[in-house]
Amino acid sequence: MAAGSQEVQNLFKGLPTQNHGSAWEQLWTTSLTPWDRSGPSPPLADLLSSRPDLFPLPRGGEEGRRRTALVPGCGRGHDVLLLASFGYDAVGLDLAETAIREARANEEAAAADETRYPLAEGVVERGRVTWVAGDFFSDAFLREAGVDSFDIIFDYTFSCALPMSLRPKWAARMSRLLSPAATGRLVILQFPNGKSLSLPGPPWGVNSDMYLALLSRPGEEIPCDDDGNVPGADRIERTADGLRRLELIVPTRTHTIGVAADGTITDRVSVWSH
Template identity: 45%
Template sequence: MSQDQPTDARAALLSHFSIPSDEHAKKWDDLWGANFLPWDKGFPNPALVDLLSERKDVLPAAVEGRKLRALVPGCGKGYDVLLLKAFGYEAYGLEVSGRALEGAREVEKGVGGEDQEVYRSRGGEGSVKWVEGNFFRDGFLEQVEGEGKFDLIYDHTFLSALPPSMRAAWSKRVVELLAPQGRIVCLEFPTYKPHSTGGPPWALPPKVYVAHLSRPGEDLPYHEEEGLQESKLGEPSKTGLKRVAHFQPKRTHNVGYSKDGKVTDWVSVWAHPDAQ
């Protein structure tokens, strides 16, 4: 949903999700069934392409004897999952909506065409597995190889789809699922929206990621109009993550640009405090 886009899609989403958060899963599936997908861009985010290509210094190091394992929660049609495969990852696309994964499998079938250069193998062919399940519950891990930890977790529009009341659970969960030497990559969006405008997508300025990922599982103070109350935060948790990189990408999806053409998205990369 671009800053220049008419507000009808935003208004429809706001109305659609004006129910308790524990009922949201079915609501997302309903949108996929109705083919109402204003967030779907049809290709991987250019910021992720550039990160994987140019910033290996902030990505997880290779693990001897196996491929690096990546997770994309709320993967939609799986464009970013297929990109991670091209970079050699054992990539898992997780969705609560089976209809979304039907779309992902259709996209996967089309990989290899002349207009699919972005998905060409770059340094070792990886693999893809589509998994239907709830990110906040362990059931989906039965379909994951190994010990159920991920070397890379990518979050772009997943956190922004969750109401602020679920951010404590999100931060706790990503920390639980991150391998000891792993990295969480967050494409921070939308950074420009006032908190009071609601969502999805919910406003996500960089300070929200810092507050929650350094205090995983903690309920943090929010004001209905002003958003996160930084002055009321306690000390970071000893189990919190450290931010190892934070920068604005050279390019991103069109929704991440201001009206004057400036990038408003940020990329942050996170690791366990004792990670190398």
């Protein structure tokens, strides 16, 4: 367990979900942020640079429209700045106002060091960055950002920060926010992948079957056994608003926290579309 993770779990133990926002702000104001990786996610960078079939790079807009990205629970904004370097107009959203202040400071520091987020090969213009302190489940942040839907949504240490009771709502919201265009992509860096769904958090456990069940039928409760496993996820019929999993990938590199002691990568990356 990462340093500070037990203190985080103790803070959330028995805490009603409506009080989670103030708890996250408390963690940020006390600098207890064991989820921060101090840089962007290697699997996301690798996908964006090596899979043009999944992620055609913004090259001056698509039919006059700039392509957009969202990172909910963005923290210090490392992945937001990465997406901007690939040409996306990127929105970093966090419930904690202190996190957004630190994200802005991170952006200023990056602007003074061009080596941190160099413009990706083939990209002609860095995307705009917008920081919003707000609630993922409310449309208020969309009005503030001036965006209705997103071409890419990147989820890392966000869905795992939500208890199981909120995850059907998370899935419905993801379906709503993801662009219905053929190139719309939800990318999930699954962490802590394989941790039992019945164990305490955050981070609460995730696994591939859970995501498949949730996103196939957004908004619906999913059946779990006593160990937190999801039986028959691959046989669940997808609803009209359900997302389709395009890829389930073992990344070639990831954050240290996603690598077991023997060097095995435990993280998985799943890519979804309408």
